[in-house]
Amino acid sequence: MKKYIILTLAISLITSNSHAFMTGVEPEKDGGVAIEFISGVIHMAPPGSNVNAGYGVLRNNTDKDIILKSFRSPVFDSTEAHTMEYSNNGTAKMRHLDELTVPANNELVLKSGGLHMMFIGKRRDINLGEDILIISRDNHEVRYMLKMKVIDSRAKSHSHDGHHMH
Ligand SMILES: [Cu+2]
Secondary structure (H helix, E strand, C coil): CHHHHHHHHHHHHHHHHHHHHHHHHHHHHHHHCEEEEEEEEEEEECCCCCCCEEEEEEEECCCCCEEEEECCCCCCEEEEEEEEEEECCCCCEEEEEEEEEEECCCCCEEECCCEEEEEEEEECCCCCCCCCEEEEEEEECCCEEEEEECCHHHHHHCCEEEEEEE
């Protein structure tokens, strides 16, 4: 009888391991909707450009600050968080951020001329209206699955986007 119990335990361990393997993430490392990308958009780059900018609102639905340490997408070689820095003589420069802190029960706005996502090295063509998956990890290795939609910013006449700036 004792042998039987041990055997059952061993089988259930194998089962739970294979489940973790199949989903690729342990339940406690799945951030779920703790972080949401509201109105996340990727602006279609002009033909020939291999860099796309992304904007939207990162929302933290928890009562603790969440520090996002990395972003990646299956569609791009690298996905980075950038900020814009302006000098006194009016020049603007992008700076790669090592982390993004989304305040507890609050939002972080990514918009043209400020904080933005930068997608570098398209691995395939992207299509207007397509949802692109972005996977972010925080400082506790918790994973968040985010979605951003590909749009054509030039189609909107009221857009304030500069052509030379993200
Ligand atoms: Cu940038």
